[in-house]
Amino acid sequence: MSSRRDFFKTAGMAGGAIAAAAVSRVAMATLPEPISQQSAGTMPPLPAPDGQAYNPVVTLNGWTLPWRMNQGVKEFHLVAEPVVREMAPGMKAHLWGYNGQSPGPTIEVVEGDRVRIFVTNRLPEHTSVHWHGQRLPNGMDGVTGLTQPAIAPGKTFVYEFEARRAGTFMYHPHADEMTQMAMGMMGMWITHPKVKHPLIADVQRDFCFLLNAFDIEPGSYTPKIMTMLEFNLWSWNSRIFPGIDSLNVRQHDKVRLRVGNLTMTNHPIHLHGHEFMVTGTDGGAVPLSARWPEVTTDVAVGQMRQIEFIADAEGDWALHCHKSHHTMNAMGHDLPTMIGVDHRSVAEKISMLIPDYMVMGDKGMADMGEMEMPLPDNTVPMMTGQGPFGGVAMGGMFSLLKVRKDQAPGDYSDAGWFNHPPGTQAYEWTGTLPASAHSQDAGHSAMPLMQKPSTDVEVQVRKPQASSAQHKH
Numbered sequence: 054m055s056s057r058r059d060f061f062k063t064a065g066m067a068g069g070a071i072a073a074a075a076v077s078r079v080a081m082a083t084l085p086e087p088i089s090q091q092s093a094g095t096m097p098p099l100p101a102p103d104g105q106a107y108n109p110v111v112t113l114n115g116w117t118l119p120w121r122m123n124q125g126v127k128e129f130h131l132v133a134e135p136v137v138r139e140m141a142p143g144m145k146a147h148l149w150g151y152n153g154q155s156p157g158p159t160i161e162v163v164e165g166d167r168v169r170i171f172v173t174n175r176l177p178e179h180t181s182v183h184w185h186g187q188r189l190p191n192g193m194d195g196v197t198g199l200t201q202p203a204i205a206p207g208k209t210f211v212y213e214f215e216a217r218r219a220g221t222f223m224y225h226p227h228a229d230e231m232t233q234m235a236m237g238m239m240g241m242w243i244t245h246p247k248v249k250h251p252l253i254a255d256v257q258r259d260f261c262f263l264l265n266a267f268d269i270e271p272g273s274y275t276p277k278i279m280t281m282l283e284f285n286l287w288s289w290n291s292r293i294f295p296g297i298d299s300l301n302v303r304q305h306d307k308v309r310l311r312v313g314n315l316t317m318t319n320h321p322i323h324l325h326g327h328e329f330m331v332t333g334t335d336g337g338a339v340p341l342s343a344r345w346p347e348v349t350t351d352v353a354v355g356q357m358r359q360i361e362f363i364a365d366a367e368g369d370w371a372l373h374c375h376k377s378h379h380t381m382n383a384m385g386h387d388l389p390t391m392i393g394v395d396h397r398s399v400a401e402k403i404s405m406l407i408p409d410y411m412v413m414g415d416k417g418m419a420d421m422g423e424m425e426m427p428l429p430d431n432t433v434p435m436m437t438g439q440g441p442f443g444g445v446a447m448g449g450m451f452s453l454l455k456v457r458k459d460q461a462p463g464d465y466s467d468a469g470w471f472n473h474p475p476g477t478q479a480y481e482w483t484g485t486l487p488a489s490a491h492s493q494d495a496g497h498s499a500m501p502l503m504q505k506p507s508t509d510v511e512v513q514v515r516k517p518q519a520s521s522a523q524h525k526h
């Protein structure tokens with residue numbers, strides 16, 4: 054996350070200037086040159102063009118595709134191709150995406166814009182692009198075989214329609230979807246309102262990202278495309294914590310998050326320290342009378358949720374999926390729970406045969422975050438991340454909303470860790486503790502418990518806090 058600030062200094066936008074740059078007459082007669090992105094960092098927003106006023110979106114660990122104006126039509130060029138995506142420092146994945154990255158770039162236009170998108174297929178198999186949620190002519194809907202022939206490898210197709218409805222949309226192939234979406238082919242599309250919309254608020258910060266998931270064996274690079282549910286990498290824009298940038302805002306900014314889900318399961322997205330309203334879905338803006346406050350919103354498969362809040366509370370606030378397995382990185386799921394089991398002596402014996410054998414989690418799994426375990430190349434620890442007060446022991450779908458008084462308007466750089474004012478932080482109690490009063494009551498029941506015949510069972514129990522105490526019962 055710390056590389057973000059450097060990035061803003063140096064990147065200067067991969068193609069930001071290109072949208073406005075003069076395009077030669079020869080180029081105008083042909084397709085717009087495809088623009089490719091090398092970095093997996095969060096790119097600065099692409100400023101609104103002259104004559105169009107909107108606050109541009111910031112794509113988390115992503116970028117916005119520059120375009121050119123050709124006789125009143127905004128022209129984009131998407132290239133479907135194999136890419137190498139850094140999912141977090143230390144881990145790269147061989148994915149399929151668009152224009153050098155997975156997900157593809159965000160397409161950002163204004164309601165009423167005429168949009169022409171050239172799609173070139175550099176994949177080894179045919180593809181198409183479906184514009185999820187858009188109002189468009191049926192023949193532009195991108196469903197292979199149904200509304201168009203497939204785009205064969207090496208071919209380029211042209212999609213053209215008017216961006217009729219303001220809102221948040223997604224794009225993805227409608228061709229061998231199981232493979233192509235498991236490989237990372239997807240992107241976002243934002244259509245801003247042309248004039249002031251009664252249900253679409255002006256905001257100071259507008260972030261968007263897609264929820265996606267991969268099954269990549271530790272040490273390997275290519276997702277297993279047959280996986281239906283047991284994914285091991287839960288990502289935002291194909292990034293996993295600690296590789297997901299923080300969302301940096303100024304205190305009292307009105308903030309909008311647009312989150313689309315193209316995984317195989319739902320994700321309850323939870324924000325700490327603030328309440329928000331769900332102000333929109335892929336179907337459009339939610340009427341004011343139908344909005345209610347939340348701190349977690351579930352984003353189901355194939356859905357988008359747009360949330361808004363005033364970032365009035367300073368601090369480093371966690372923002373994450375509330376499914377606890379989705380805030381972890383690659384792991385095996387078939388491990389037994391070892392809490393309370395003293396398996397040290399067994400481990401010693403196994404270690405004689407397997408030197409790298411690891412004793413896992415006899416007090417829980419948090420130790421895993423700090424464990425110096427041998428990892429294969431090209432993977433990241435299951436739980437990791439170093440906060441200002443120690444290990445965060447997180448992974449996957451986890452990031453931070455950083456709210457700062459002195460974050461300049463339009464500045465998206467990371468201000469570092471929050472400096473807690475004195476007296477506002479949890480602290481250790483060092484006084485004496487009262488003896489706890491144990492209840493003798495096992496609890497009430499509508500029916501008496503069945504009396505089980507007692508059997509002699511010998512169990513070795515090690516209490517979590519007292520490593521030396523062993524009790525025989």
Ligand SMILES: [Cu+2]
Nearest residue numbers: 320374376379
């Ligand atoms: Cu989740």
